[in-house]
Amino acid sequence: MSHSQTYEVIRPVFRDLIHSNLTLARIATGHVWTEGPVWFPAHETLLFSDIPNAHMYRWTPHGGTSLFRQNSNFSNGNTRDREGRLLTCQHATRSVVRTEHDGQLTTMADRHDGRRLNSPNDVITRSDGSIWFSDPTYGILSDLEGHKAKPEQEGSFVFRLDPDSPEPTVVSRDFVQPNGLAFSRDEGCLYVAESGSSHDPDVPSLLKVFDVQPDGGLGKPSDFAAIDKGLPDGLRVDQYDNVWCSAADGVHVFSPDGELLGKVKTPETVANLCFGGPRGNMLFITATTSVYAVHVNTKGAVG
Template sequence: MKAAADLRPGRLLHEAGRPDAVKGFRGVQIDDERLAAVLSSDAPLLTLYQGTVHGEGPAWQTTHDRLVWSDVPNRRLLGWYPDGHVEVLIDGTWFMNGNAVEADGTLVHCEHGRRCISRGGDYDREPEPIVTHYQGKRINSPNDIAVAPDGTIWFTDPTFGIIMPNQGALAEPELDHRSVYRFDPRAGDLKRMADFEEPNGLAFTADGATLYVSDTSLSLGEVPGHKAGAKHEIIAFDVSEGGELSNRRFFCQTDHGYPDGFAVDARGWVWTSAADGVHIWSADRRKLGFVPTPAVVSNCAFGRADRRRLFIAATQSLLAIDLIG
């Protein structure tokens, strides 16, 4: 009889090869000349992979020269490599969603199923939970995660993973708030930083001086038995050298859908997901332009050695568009 390991499926999901351009892509909308110097209006939108149910949490892992992202309902962590091949990195995740990379290349993850932040894991090694409770109560369902320049791990903790069966498992929340947290892995200290209706995406500027967080309570209207909230916006905070937040302020909102996840580039521009594509905003809150996509975007991330490729998780597809500056 064959050993169980011999019966496991292979890890390869997509052969190496050149990506195809998205047919019918109408081009990048340029609303500000500053964007024209960074992204060409006729840059092709590329399809790197198709086959996820709900792609999420893209993050560039420089140490492995790959883009990692989650297929949440399929319970898989995937990896895309520059030669074009895609493989399963972890099969049977606990509804992993957001991912981030620590300075040494170690992955950290948000897990809906185990309701935790976990670290490490690859192929047959399960990630280790490092945050599970706040003040003795289980956290809700961590959604997105970011590593600050000082090495602290920040994450959002909405309820989506405990109210949507295809994103986790139904459970009553133990906490009476939905918050952003800061975890110091050296001290093992977890601190509640700010509360929202349903916090979702988050990202820092390169210098760590500004934190952006999206509130997407509007999306509760997609969950049976729940009423849509009013929030579909991104909020900005100033971050002190000690990691404290101040000057909470409205930054932007999406006209179509909600800003699920987003990336901040070296200029401080915010590239945010929406139902119709990726919208680009300057740090001074000017709308710079728009990359339309054929499917709802959940998140995006910059990658490759030069950070000039924007990877876009758009429902069933992993898309990409290349910058010129």
């Protein structure tokens, strides 16, 4: 892609967030549907999922791509917890699991009110040690990204799992299919993607935002921004509180007020993204069959 094809500048301030002389680099390809990128600074390693192939991969700047987990149980979203451990949403087990420092897996959540979760999709953490995740039905709709099954939950919810809690608490019932999650820098706001238009064109392709209450609950949602190409999936917040969100034509970047500043254009539909790299200023993009990377002029809100 040429420089002019890589970026769409809508507001002049977007130029301050990118290096307009740089283009996307495709750092991995040959996959089916890449998802869940997460950067581990201590190892200078990017991990990501290929959901239909049920594999997880690692990428390093000097070693390229290699297999990280042979059987990932159709892993989707990944994140680091505050102790540097990997948290993963698994469709096959319909659970959120933690990879301990010795490599063992611990199930963090797989049920609510005695019934199995749908298929946890994206996961983030908060500084109080709580784990937040979305639970749409994508992993049980067919055998492509999990195992086809009937939902046991009454809907598709957003959950919070408190430290030492035996099971997660529903914090939002406001979505058809909740997807990507991200906190603002001060953790006072939670952004959630509504991706229900994947199966129902009448569902608006929106990012919604909630105020996080002192007790960990959420206020009423408001519409933050609309995606004008495709639907929102994974998202991240940068150090200036801008929201970077996946879409059909690339990564859409919104100001803290929800104004579309510009786009990082990609040749494939984007599923998710994260900030990382040795200096934290690289944008990694999982987009259908490939993973792309480009240096930007910002870093993630969460290190």
